[in-house]
Amino acid sequence: MNAMENPGTPRVRLQDIGKAYSGTTVLQGVSLDLHAGEVLALTGENGAGKSTLSKILCGLTDPSQGSMQLDGQPFAPASRRDAEHHGVRMVMQELGLIPTLSVAENLLLGRLPHHMGWLDHTAMRALAVEQLAKIGMTGIDPDTPVSQLGIGQQQMVEIARNLRDGTRVLVLDEPTAMLTPKETEHLFEQIALLKARGVALVYVSHRLEELQRIADRVAVLRDGRLVDVRPMAGVQEHELVERMVGHAVQDNEGRPRRARGALRLSARNMQRGRLVRGVSLDLYAGEIMGLAGLVGSGRTELARLLFGADRADAGEITVHAGPAGAAGVRTSASVTPNWRNPVDAIRAGIGLVTEDRKSQGLLLSQSIRANTTLAGMRKVARAGWLQRAQESAVAQHFIERLRIRSRGPEQAVSTLSGGNQQKVVFARWLHQPCDVLLLDEPTRGVDVGARADIYHEVDRMCDDGKAVLMVSSDLRELMAMCDRIGVMHNGQLVAVFERGQWTDQQLLAAAFGNTGTAGATQAA
Structure with missing residues (x-):
């Protein structure tokens, strides 16, 4: 009798699974059943052990302890190919x-x-x-x-x-992180068909709204331990978040508008081919301006122009430095049409958290220490020589402040989880003071716990008088965090909404080019 004929026999049984690397425990005592024809959501913070558990199941790494069964038979794949031979497959993030x-x-x-x-x-x-x-x-x-x-x-x-x-088990690790809504719908249709065929699915994701839509049960990992398994029906998002991080997370949705401070940056008539067309905006101390729009609307391209990462065809940027400006004095800098390079922007007090942290924001092979001080090496140098001990002290300070899960300042950034890598990028701009911080998809691929820590730091930056521009594809994120939201369409800034005067439908309508949206002010 096979597993489909006997619903009491799980497709997969994990018993007391543990894993340690170089003395560091990443999984401990995980016991879990997975049944044919169900979707089990596997969630938790970055570094909680989700990917490690998935790799053990799919033969990419061996457990340090514990055992597995597949349809009631001992299962210990020697490799990924061996696991696939038994019908256990994995779609990885990489x-x-x-x-x-x-x-x-x-x-x-x-x-x-x-x-x-x-x-x-x-x-x-x-x-x-x-x-x-x-x-x-x-x-x-x-x-x-x-x-x-x-x-x-x-x-x-x-x-x-x-x-x-012939697939019996399919593990999907953050499968929709790079998909359009249409592609996501096709994927969900296939998941439904696989369920009907009796395939057991493990769906690893930080997108809780997706889990609520497709999962039958949810398992929560925290610090390498299984802390909760329950039916998905009726589970509230805030309950999952609390189980994942171990405490309640603040909801910013109903927050009041921040007080607007002094003007920090003015951009006028920025132009780069058809990507950015005549965009003008102002950024003020103590507030967050969001930038919404569809993929290809020019959001990222505008942020890169403001930072000098790309050359503008035309336009003018003026920075009004505050008391904590890059040079420590009140100065203004103006450039036409743009900065020569990012070094000029950094010296003027502008920082950028890039959309792709791995290829553009970090030196993956280097340590947390080196990445943290990268933009402000003069602050940890004496007579032209880097002071290693001072660098390490700076990195350790931000490891503790940002709750970066690591073995210390010398750990290579490539070995950190995505959320902790993103915190290292933020640490760089906390170490190198800036009056204007540009955030391009700051929480992409980041779990809810790390996301809450990042939001907290952005709030602190606003309290300290910095101006923040937040580019995001997540309207919920923008609506929760921002005081104003500008909407890009076809390279132009077509509308700007004030907090309290937007809905997600209005923002989407503007993103599709409906500039007559109620509640919006026409962009300059």
Whole structure:
């Protein structure tokens, strides 16, 4: 009798699973059942052990203790290939595609069709088209090199590669982080079909609204321990958050508008091709201005112009430094059309938390210490020489202030979880004082606990008189944190809303180009 015929037999049983790296325990005593035909949501803060538990299940790493069963039989995969041979597959956050190969070759890697010893291209294309159709990617040419696809499309190819017959367990690790709403809907349709076929699914995500929509049960990890398992129906978001972080998290949705301070930055008629077209805005001390808009609307491009990361075709930026300006004096700096480079912007008191922390915001191979002091090395140098002890003291201070989970200042940033990496980026701009802080998707891929810590630091920056520009695709985030929200459309700032005068429908309407939205003021 198989597991489908006997609902009392779990598809997967984990018993007392533990894992330690170099004496550091990351999982301890996790026992959990996963049943055929269900979606188990696995959630918790960054560093709670979600990815480690998933990798143990899928043969990517061995447990330090404990055992597993698959359909009632002992299960101890020696490798990922071994786990896949038993029908246990994983879609990882880090894409495993080979960019130089075609979509079809990536989809069928390891099982390419042959005829008389030769690769059967006709059969390969047909199989690839069938696989792509499962996730709604009917417009993709299977012969396209993966390197030519957008990151969201690559994620969908990675998912399609794992939607195979014979799959008994499928682990999805943050599968929608890079997907559009339409792509997400296709994925959810496939999840429903997999459930109907009796596949057991583990869905790892920080997006609690997704978990509430598709999960049957939810398991919460905190500090490597399983702290809660319950049916998803009826679970409130704040309950999950409290279980994840161990305490209540403040809700900023109904907060009053902050008092507006002195003008910190003025940008006039900023222009960069068709990406940014005649955008003007003002940023004031003590307040947060949000920047909403669809992908490709020019939000990130505007932030990069303000920081000097890209060259503007035209425009003028004026910075009015406060008492804690980069040079420690009250000065103003004006540049036309823009900064020569980010060094000029930093010296004028502007900081940037980039959209992609791994490729643009951090030196991954370097330590927390080196990354923290990167923008302000003069502050930890004497006679031109870096003072290692002073650097370490600075890094340790921010490790404690920002609650960065680490082994200390010398730990490589690449070994930290996403949320803790993002905190290191914030530490850099706390160490190097700035009057204007540009935040581009500051909480993307960050769990609710780290997100709350980041929000707390942004609030402290506002209290200290800094001006903040927050670019985000998450309207809930903008509505909770911001005092004003500007909306970009087709490279232009088309409307600005004051706190208390917006709804998510109005913001979306403006993002789609409806500039007559009630409650909005026309942007300059």
